[in-house]
Amino acid sequence: MSFINYSEKIREKDTVILYLGLDDTLTFKVKAGNTHQTKYGAVRHSDLIGKRYGTKVTCVGGKGWVHVLHPTPELWTITLPHRTQIIYSIDISMITLQLDLKPGSVVCESGTGSGSLSHALIRTIAPNGHLYSFDYHNQRVEKARQEFDDHGIGHLVTVECRDVCKDGFGLDHIADAVFLDLPCPYDVIEAAKRTLKAPGGRMCSFSPCIEQVQKTCEKMSGCGFVEITTIECIARNYDVKTVQLPAPDMGPVETETRTQPGDRKSVV
Amino acid sequence: MSDTLKIKEGDYVILKKGKNLVLAQALCKRKVNLERKYFVLDPLIGDNYGTSWEITKRSIKKVEEDQKSDDGDTAESTEVGDNRNIVDDNTAQKLSHDEILALKKDGMKGEKLIEQIVENSATFKEKNVYTQEKYIKKKKAKHLPIFTILKPTTRLLCSMYHAKTSPKIVLLRYDTVAQILALGNVHANMKALVVESCTGLLLGAIMDRMGGLGTLVQLFNGDAPTRTALDGFNFSEEHMKVLHSFPLNQANSLRIKTGKTSSEIGQTVEPLPAVTEEEKSCDEEARPCKKQKIDSGSENDNQQGAKTLSTSETEGQSEVSIEQTCTNKDRIADSNSDVAMATDTKESIQVSNNMDVDVPIEGDDGQLKRKWIVYPERQARREKKRKELDAARCIIEEGNFDVLIIASRFEPCPMVMKLLEFLSPSRPFVVYCQCIEPLYECFSKLRESREVVNMKITETWLREYQVLPARTHPMNTMSGSGGYLLTGIKVAKT
Numbered sequence: 118m119s120f121i122n123y124s125e126k127i128r129e130k131d132t133v134i135l136y137l138g139l140d141d142t143l144t145f146k147v148k149a150g151n152t153h154q155t156k157y158g159a160v161r162h163s164d165l166i167g168k169r170y171g172t173k174v175t176c177v178g179g180k181g182w183v184h185v186l187h188p189t190p191e192l193w194t195i196t197l198p199h200r201t202q203i204i205y206s207i208d209i210s211m212i213t214l215q216l217d218l219k220p221g222s223v224v225c226e227s228g229t230g231s232g233s234l235s236h237a238l239i240r241t242i243a244p245n246g247h248l249y250s251f252d253y254h255n256q257r258v259e260k261a262r263q264e265f266d267d268h269g270i271g272h273l274v275t276v277e278c279r280d281v282c283k284d285g286f287g288l289d290h291i292a293d294a295v296f297l298d299l300p301c302p303y304d305v306i307e308a309a310k311r312t313l314k315a316p317g318g319r320m321c322s323f324s325p326c327i328e329q330v331q332k333t334c335e336k337m338s339g340c341g342f343v344e345i346t347t348i349e350c351i352a353r354n355y356d357v358k359t360v361q362l363p364a365p366d367m368g369p370v371e372t373e374t375r376t377q378p379g380d381r382k383s384v385v
Numbered sequence: 386m387s388d389t390l391k392i393k394e395g396d397y398v399i400l401k402k403g404k405n406l407v408l409a410q411a412l413c414k415r416k417v418n419l420e421r422k423y424f425v426l427d428p429l430i431g432d433n434y435g436t437s438w439e440i441t442k443r444s445i446k447k448v449e450e451d452q453k454s455d456d457g458d459t460a461e462s463t464e465v466g467d468n469r470n471i472v473d474d475n476t477a478q479k480l481s482h483d484e485i486l487a488l489k490k491d492g493m494k495g496e497k498l499i500e501q502i503v504e505n506s507a508t509f510k511e512k513n514v515y516t517q518e519k520y521i522k523k524k525k526a527k528h529l530p531i532f533t534i535l536k537p538t539t540r541l542l543c544s545m546y547h548a549k550t551s552p553k554i555v556l557l558r559y560d561t562v563a564q565i566l567a568l569g570n571v572h573a574n575m576k577a578l579v580v581e582s583c584t585g586l587l588l589g590a591i592m593d594r595m596g597g598l599g600t601l602v603q604l605f606n607g608d609a610p611t612r613t614a615l616d617g618f619n620f621s622e623e624h625m626k627v628l629h630s631f632p633l634n635q636a637n638s639l640r641i642k643t644g645k646t647s648s649e650i651g652q653t654v655e656p657l658p659a660v661t662e663e664e665k666s667c668d669e670e671a672r673p674c675k676k677q678k679i680d681s682g683s684e685n686d687n688q689q690g691a692k693t694l695s696t697s698e699t700e701g702q703s704e705v706s707i708e709q710t711c712t713n714k715d716r717i718a719d720s721n722s723d724v725a726m727a728t729d730t731k732e733s734i735q736v737s738n739n740m741d742v743d744v745p746i747e748g749d750d751g752q753l754k755r756k757w758i759v760y761p762e763r764q765a766r767r768e769k770k771r772k773e774l775d776a777a778r779c780i781i782e783e784g785n786f787d788v789l790i791i792a793s794r795f796e797p798c799p800m801v802m803k804l805l806e807f808l809s810p811s812r813p814f815v816v817y818c819q820c821i822e823p824l825y826e827c828f829s830k831l832r833e834s835r836e837v838v839n840m841k842i843t844e845t846w847l848r849e850y851q852v853l854p855a856r857t858h859p860m861n862t863m864s865g866s867g868g869y870l871l872t873g874i875k876v877a878k879t
Contacts, residue, residue: 121572121573121574122574123575123787123809123812125809136838136839136874136876139839139840139841169810169811169877170810170811171809171810171811171812171874171875171876171877172810172876172877173876173877184811184838184876185811186811186838186874186876187811187812189570189813190567190570191567191568191570191813206564206567206568207564207845209567210560210563210564210566210567210568211560211563213563213566213567214539214540214543214559214560214562214563214566215540217538217539217540219593219594219596220572220573220594220595220596220597220598221596237567240570240572241572241594243572243573244573244574244598245596316390316433316435317390317434317435317536327857330850330852330857331852331854331857334852334853335854345852346849347849347850347851347852348847348848348849348850349847349848349849349850350560350845350846350847350848351845351846352564352843352844352845352846353843353844353845353846354841354842354843355821355841355842355843355844355869357825357828357829357842359829
């Protein structure tokens with residue numbers, strides 16, 4: 118199993134996604150002998166080994182069943198353990214499109230955070246691109262490295278513990294794209310520009326606040342970036358239900374016309 | 386990778402002027418049209434993407450870096466002018482349209498021309514500094530014919546097609562394209578099954594993300610797929626090899642080869658059976674317009690043709706088939722009275738390789754028969770097409786697809802229900818529709834099938850912002866809808 122290539126059968130050490138219901142998923146690494154408890158009962162890892170991804174697995178205890186799914190970056194995003202606020206698939210998809218990413222692209226990102234975007238970027242740039250990811254939190258860097266290795270994508274990413282605001286990226290003119298998810302992205306614009314292949318590289322900054330956006334755009338413009346656009350993207354979900362609306366009771370329908378005094382009464 | 390930044394002859398390029406994007410092919414001496422100005426792109430070839438060019442008479446001239454005027458968004462308001470005394474009655478500008486044209490003809494251009502226009506505006510000085518900036522920007526856009534040359538990418542092509550001809554791409558907005566690519570987990574080395582009515586735009590986006598690795602099968606409507614948008618991506622021949630086509634009108638005849646994975650089935654295509662007479666007649670039925678033309682001839686002709694068909698097969702000659710080109714109406718009209726041709730067939734007839742020839746030959750009984758002769762090139766092409774069709778059929782019936790993507794102008798439900806069987810378990814499918822109602826039906830049917838989980842119908846709301854100091858706000862207009870997506874994951878049937 119790897120996040121960049123589908124496999125058919127579940128094997129030991131695979132990271133799998135258990136699907137319990139809509140937006141109700143959990144994940145673990147398969148190890149023979151282990152058991153995972155869910156609200157529908159227990160799932161023995163040994164029961165999974167050798168089965169096809171997508172199979173329905175009845176839980177021990179008979180309270181129900183779950184489906185075992187092959188991990189994808191999108192499933193990972195809704196399942197992963199949060200170590201920081203993460204970026205969700207709707208924004209990830211826009212970032213990927215706007216940065217013109219494809220197999221072979223070289224990308225720099227900061228900060229790594231919980232690795233939600235990182236997995237999606239690696240999926241897009243595989244098999245011959247590379248992601249350079251930076252975070253100033255040592256533990257997060259370690260955890261991210263571990264996860265990338267577990268997920269079969271360690272060879273496509275280099276994670277470094279570094280404060281890019283102070284020390285820059287340490288990479289010159291190698292990236293097709295740079296992505297920033299920082300509280301002060303405007304402090305990193307010049308360093309980011311040095312990282313980009315010249316000319317024609319793309320840059321993206323992701324900020325929750327409009328003040329950050331304004332400062333960043335101004336700085337980008339000052340540094341010579343062109344085609345600066347700012348976009349907001351939100352997903353709306355629709356729930357499909359069959360609903361029967363009962364007819365209102367408005368009383369019996371009259372068959373005679375109402376008359377004024379003096380009119381002749383017409384009978385239908 | 387710096388050579389990818391250079392424009393090569395034959396490349397499709399994007400000309401960007403303001404918000405306007407135009408796709409053109411960079412061919413020598415070929416004129417292109419940008420906002421009603423016609424010019425050749427020859428000077429561009431060999432230069433870099435990202436450069437700016439000025440349109441001069443019939444050609445273009447490069448604008449050097451230092452000559453580039455800034456975007457003009459740097460004003461900081463120190464005083465506040467306003468419009469309390471400005472009356473909009475078209476008398477503010479002293480220069481008439483003709484006078485400006487005369488100035489341009491004399492060779493005045495660029496910053497100088499704008500300066501002249503500004504000087505001759507009676508109300509310019511009264512305006513607030515942001516309004517002045519906006520005014521200058523507008524005049525520049527109108528009078529300075531400068532564009533930037535860009536390398537086409539999925540992002541640019543999707544924006545362009547959505548802005549200009551969105552009905553041709555079933556109103557697919559670029560953020561929805563982004564969603565389809567992400568939710569479908571489109572990546573290199575995957576096997577994708579696609580039905581689209583976007584003239585190839587979505588195909589291109591998917592192929593771009595596959596990087597030339599993997600397999601992509603498109604089910605197309607009609608006789609041949611429309612893929613004009615695919616040109617813009619500048620895919621190499623090698624890259625195009627991932628793409629296979631199969632006609633949608635034979636989709637119901639597809640049957641999955643159950644129980645076999647792609648690793649168990651050999652990678653090579655099964656050997657083709659010899660072309661039988663039955664298949665030939667199927668060929669005819671697949672071309673209704675041609676059949677009509679055949680009917681307009683006499684009944685006898687058809688029967689003769691059929692006889693000739695079987696005769697030539699047993700004799701082992703080059704095959705013939707009852708085939709006409711729809712374009713040669715004259716010849717068909719004359720077919721009944723055609724006697725003027727020489728009996729010596731191939732050499733004396735001046736026809737192009739494309740056309741089949743109706744030639745009278747002397748039969749055994751001394752009577753003139755009619756015989757259709759097909760030239761070898763045409764025959765070879767047909768054979769190739771048949772081989773590709775069979776190869777595509779093989780690939781589909783193998784199953785094991787990693788994603789099913791539908792973005793078609795047709796009702797999605799029958800297509801989803803039929804094509805889902807070719808998708809492997811634990812793989813996503815994405816159905817796009819410009820209206821939401823057809824997706825409700827899909828949703829219900831799929832739910833009943835108990836073959837899918839994690840089903841969602843979503844719509845994305847996209848808003849662009851103008852971000853300038855003291856002038857930040859959302860754009861005045863926003864796209865109302867980018868279409869709807871039904872997504873889910875197929876699981877093993879329960």
